[in-house]
Structure formats: C-alpha cells, structure tokens
Amino acid sequence: MSLDGQLPPKMRLLRAAAELLANSAGAPVSTRQITQLAGVSAPTLYHHFGDKEGLFDAVVAAGFEEYVAGERDFAPSGQPLEDIRRMWDNHVQFGLNQPELYLVMFGNIRPESRPAIVADAESLMEEMLNKAAAAGQLNVQPREAARSILAANVGVTLMLIAESVAERNLELSTMTRDAMIFAVSAEPASGPAAGSTGKSSVVVAAIALNAALQASHSDQLSSSELKLFLEWLHRISTSTAG
Amino acid sequence: MSLDGQLPPKMRLLRAAAELLANSAGAPVSTRQITQLAGVSAPTLYHHFGDKEGLFDAVVAAGFEEYVAGERDFAPSGQPLEDIRRMWDNHVQFGLNQPELYLVMFGNIRPESRPAIVADAESLMEEMLNKAAAAGQLNVQPREAARSILAANVGVTLMLIAESVAERNLELSTMTRDAMIFAVSAEPASGPAAGSTGKSSVVVAAIALNAALQASHSDQLSSSELKLFLEWLHRISTSTAG
DNA sequence: TCAGTTCATATAGCAACGCTATAGGTGCTA
C-alpha cells in the first residue's frame, strides 16, 4: 500500500498527506507515516515543503481551491439570493464531505496563521451579494452581509461536523441559512421589528446604487466626481437613520 | 518562575497547563513544560490525569464551568429575548478573552470527542428560549432556535478570534445576533420569498434612490452637497448606459 | 567530451516528545 507510480514525489507527498489527514479522525499524522505512504524519505518532504506545517498548508490550499471551484461551479440562476442559498449549501456539503480538512481550514484559524482563506471565502460571497445589492435586494452593505452569512455558515457546518452522522439534522442548516438571508434582504421587513433595523428605502436604494455603480463602469461622471459621489453614497448607506 | 506553593500538585498541574495553553498561540505545549512549571515530575501528571489529553480535557472542563457561570450570572431582565442577546454577547466575550481555550472547546469538536460541551451550551440557551416561547415570542421550537443561534454565535466568535485585535469589528457580532434573534422571534417571518425582478441597472437603482431621497429628508448630506448629489444622480439616471 | 553547477533524493542520527516500569516516601488504621 503505497502511492508509488509515475507521479513526482511532491505530488505523492501531497496526496499521502491529504489521505492520511482525511482518515486520521483528529489523531496527529506523523511525517514518517506520510513519507512512507508516499514512498520517499524524510528529507524529500523538507526539501519541497520546508516543514510539516508547510506540507499541511499546501494540502489546505489545494482543498481550498477545490472549495472555491465548487462555489463557482454553478450557473447563476438570475436570482442572486437563490445563488447565495446554493453557496451556503455547497459550503456545508464541502465541510461534511471533508471534515478533517474543514476543521483545519475553519475550525483552527488564528490571527497569526491564515485569515487569508477566510478573506477569500468572504470575497467569494461578497461578489455574489453585490448582484443582490444591485438588484435592490439587500438592506446592508454586501461586505457586512457576506461576513455575517459566512460566519453563520461556518458555525453551522462545525456544529454538523461535531454531530455523529446518524443524528445529523440538516434542518439546522436550512433554517439558519434562510434566517440569515432573510435578515439581510430588503424584502418587506414588515415594519420596525423588535431589535431589527428597519432600514428605510433610501438606504436600500443607496446600497443598490452603490453596488451597481461599482459593477458597471459608468462614464457619466468624471473620476473625481465619482469619488465624491461614492463617498456621499457611502455616508447615506451606512447611516442608520431613516 | 514556577507555580510552587501550598496548592496540591493536581491543582498546580491544572493551572500550569491552563497558563501555558493560553499563551501558546497555537503552538503545542509539552508535558515537560507543564510539569516543570507546576514543579512536579512526569508520572504525577499521568497519575492524576492519565493522559496529556486527560489533563487538557480537565482544563477545558474548568473553562466550560467558567463559561456556564458567566452565562448564568446575570439577573433575568424579564425580557427573554433581551437575555438571549446578553448570552450571545457573553459568549463572544468569553471567546475573545480566552481564544486558545475557546478554539479547543468549539473550534476542534469532532463527533467522537466532545459534543457534550456543545450539548450543554445548547441546553443553556434552550432554557432561556423556553421562557421566550412561553411568552409567545418564538416562531420555532426552542430547541431548534437554540441550536441555530448557538451555531451562529460560535461562527461569529471564531471569525472574530481569527481577526487581529486591531481590525476586530464587533458589529459583525451584533448584526448577526440581531438577525438570528429576529428570525426566530414571533414576528411575521413569512419566509424568504426570494425573487424580485432580476433586472437591475445603475439607472433603475439611481431612479429609486432619487425618489426615495426626495421623499424622506435625509440629513446625512448638507443641502449644497445634496443638490450636487441629486444633479449627478439625475445625470446618471437619464443616461442610457446600463 | 567533460568539469562545474544545480536540483532532488537517501542514510543516519539528534534533541525533544508522550509515556511508563519500577521504586521510594508519606500518612493513615490497627
């Protein structure tokens, strides 16, 4: 049982590490296990990745590329909020399919290590939310909405991973998902509710225009005018007043 | 620098482990560090805790007791949903105060290891939500609401921990918190209803904003600013660009 | 054609790790 073959040692190391990590159930994976499965010797690992952590980072990076590919791999439905739902579900599914990898990616993030992945994931969702904002469907900045939705998405996925497969209840995901989307969407918020921010139509419209302006390079204003215009727009759209 | 003193070795081990863990920044903490700081020898650790992990579990258990105490340590305000808000904020604060401990407790939970803590935390929140349900303020089962809110709470806390202290923005917490509470509260939540006209453009958004701005006197801009702003808006909204 | 250089892998081994076999010291009860 080894990953011998025609692949270069670097690839074999990556695959061996990924495989062992995926089946480790949280137990530490030793470099000796990895190099043996890959069919190479210890220094080869350190030549290519510098470090055990360097190798694991590479595994995580590969996993993240897969994640991003999955998040982009569906045709926009034309309904941005519906696409957000699919991004959410895709995120959860990724976590449940590769729990160990997911735990490293999102369960163990420390300020000094890799918020880069989080930032990228946020950008991915923000991108999609920009379309929703342009369609006047958001009542908060796409950026803030993306951060909030992603945070909840991560929390739900971790909770589901923590549960045994038997008792896993995906309703937790759909319920939280719809709650978050509903909370940031500009649908009839039915009046100033308890604690919720009933944003005025001015704010919603400003957010929409802001997103639309940045998406389509309109040449109706000069660059300096546009800059000032956007600043005012920002001032309006971040105000809480009605 | 040692934790010598009149405390029994078991306590000294617990404190040493907690202290080293808290300052480890994610780096592994060795049993030799712990026993040296505690002023005992290796077998003492294994006599009392059986295992390195057993010791760490004890640290986590102590941390969790502190967490529970914090969650219970405020008088009910009489408004259950307000109490839920305070529980949420307290949870976030606990995580930010003891990030390493929190990451072990909620960032690394695996099905085989310790969902017990999660279950307890859920019960804690469910208990509070029962009061809200009794007051007719919930539109879902307290159990489901607790799971959902806690999941989002964990996700937000992890995200905030991942950010450097400088760029930490607690608005992510309050926004997500209120979104979740609003979603489970008995307001006419009527469901998502996604789907407005996918058609949008700068022009449409500008027209909407223009109308909204003139209808409601926003005081975010001075009158002269507003005049210029509206002029630019007009220029955009009458353009043919999409 | 062949010395020089660079890249990639291997042999062997170090310091530190988690953990334990074994034994010694304490404080009880009798």
Added chain:
DNA sequence: TAGCACCTATAGCGTTGCTATATGAACTGA
C-alpha cells in the same frame, strides 16, 4: 509496629519533527 493505600520521583523506552551530510541525475558552457 505492621500493613496498606496513596502520591511522587528516577530513569529510560519508543516515536516524533527535523537536519548534517552525502549521493545521484540532469543540465550548462567551453
């Protein structure tokens, strides 16, 4: 005092992440 349970220490085992050093292959320029 004997016996016993409890707690702690000395010393050392096997494994870990990692590296000093050496070897082989592939390419370069003259």
